[in-house]
Amino acid sequence: MKETILPPATIGILGSGQLGRMLAIEARKMGYGVQVLSPDRNSPTGQIADKEWVAAYDDLERVRQFAQAVDVITHEFENVPAATVDAAADFVPVRPSRHVLHVAQNRAREKSFFAAEGLPVAPFRAVETVEALRVALAEIGTPAILKTAAFGYDGKGQTRIDDASDVEDAWQTLGDQPCVLEAFVPFERELSVVAARGMDGRFVHYGAIENDHQNHILDFSIAPARVPEAVATQAVALAREVLEGLAVVGVLCVEYFLQGDGILLVNEIAPRPHNSGHLTFDAAITSQFEQQLRAVCGLPLGDTTLPRPAAMANLLGDLWQQGEPAWARALAVPGVKLHLYGKADARVGRKMGHLTATAPTVEEAVARVQEARSRLQRSDVAE
Numbered sequence: 001m002k003e004t005i006l007p008p009a010t011i012g013i014l015g016s017g018q019l020g021r022m023l024a025i026e027a028r029k030m031g032y033g034v035q036v037l038s039p040d041r042n043s044p045t046g047q048i049a050d051k052e053w054v055a056a057y058d059d060l061e062r063v064r065q066f067a068q069a070v071d072v073i074t075h076e077f078e079n080v081p082a083a084t085v086d087a088a089a090d091f092v093p094v095r096p097s098r099h100v101l102h103v104a105q106n107r108a109r110e111k112s113f114f115a116a117e118g119l120p121v122a123p124f125r126a127v128e129t130v131e132a133l134r135v136a137l138a139e140i141g142t143p144a145i146l147k148t149a150a151f152g153y154d155g156k157g158q159t160r161i162d163d164a165s166d167v168e169d170a171w172q173t174l175g176d177q178p179c180v181l182e183a184f185v186p187f188e189r190e191l192s193v194v195a196a197r198g199m200d201g202r203f204v205h206y207g208a209i210e211n212d213h214q215n216h217i218l219d220f221s222i223a224p225a226r227v228p229e230a231v232a233t234q235a236v237a238l239a240r241e242v243l244e245g246l247a248v249v250g251v252l253c254v255e256y257f258l259q260g261d262g263i264l265l266v267n268e269i270a271p272r273p274h275n276s277g278h279l280t281f282d283a284a285i286t287s288q289f290e291q292q293l294r295a296v297c298g299l300p301l302g303d304t305t306l307p308r309p310a311a312m313a314n315l316l317g318d319l320w321q322q323g324e325p326a327w328a329r330a331l332a333v334p335g336v337k338l339h340l341y342g343k344a345d346a347r348v349g350r351k352m353g354h355l356t357a358t359a360p361t362v363e364e365a366v367a368r369v370q371e372a373r374s375r376l377q378r379s380d381v382a383e
């Protein structure tokens, strides 16, 4: 197998959303070819790629053909089935590996990995039946959060339990399937660390990023996070343990809860670029997407410095409900960059794009991105 994959080789991407799109943009900048496979046509990634393969992930014959057309495969979401990865890995390297995906695909495995590595986590129990849930709730106490073990993202597949009498309802709401019950964490802040590990084992990171969620969906990210230096250093040290513990080759994001006592708890991992790292696209010397490309191609990892503080605001489909947002007004704010993902259907809650602002201070970056996003509302437009 070739160690270093150089342009004009072709990168294969499993999954075709905005993360793949931004990876594809970076790959094309560096002269790589890009092919993408997913069930969707005219996808955010497909619009940038040289070739869009429209196939179900379990169409292993198509997956094998796809793998033979590319030089390395990476993925932009973690729920690619193991059989798909195995079929592809017969022909080309798949990075991060099947093992990393396997752990990240299932909250019970993920949390058990954290616990086995000695990483700090909220008390949790894996539960497979409603009876087991009852026992677990008695041990963990209320309030608690019940999450499906598989296929959860952006708060989908989770529900809060405030009282033992909620157990039956909560279990049915999540569809009578294996779950993880975890203690509710009254956190002060949410943080993430986006990091990368190369084929040579080198570890790089973008420092601690501060995240603000609305309705369980990321709303704002701010870098560097407004936390004491010791907290940021600890977050990076924990991220390093995760990437090294999983022997990751690629980009991985670790999400944390910061408690009032300054203690960090690991919440979850995403073995790919992460929404909180989108600000690196405009603000870092090497974006998280170029870093993914470099890592999976066996190239030296790039400089992760952010020359200026940055803030990012997500643009959800909600913004389109009164018509096309007022882009020109937002772009008049200094230091603001617009990213749209090429999605035709602006549904409520759907991630359609984001704005990034850089500025001399964190406060100014936050103020700029907030001002820019508020200007998008049609009702604000002075006619």
Ligand code: AMP
Binding pocket: 122, 145, 152, 153, 154, 155, 156, 182, 183, 184, 185, 186, 187, 190, 213, 216, 255, 267, 268
């Ligand atoms: P997750 O899908 O696990 O990242 O959860 C999405 C969001 O729900 C998190 O970013 C938190 O804002 C919230 N959340 C998840 N788990 C907990 C918890 N155990 N305690 C408090 N809030 C939580």
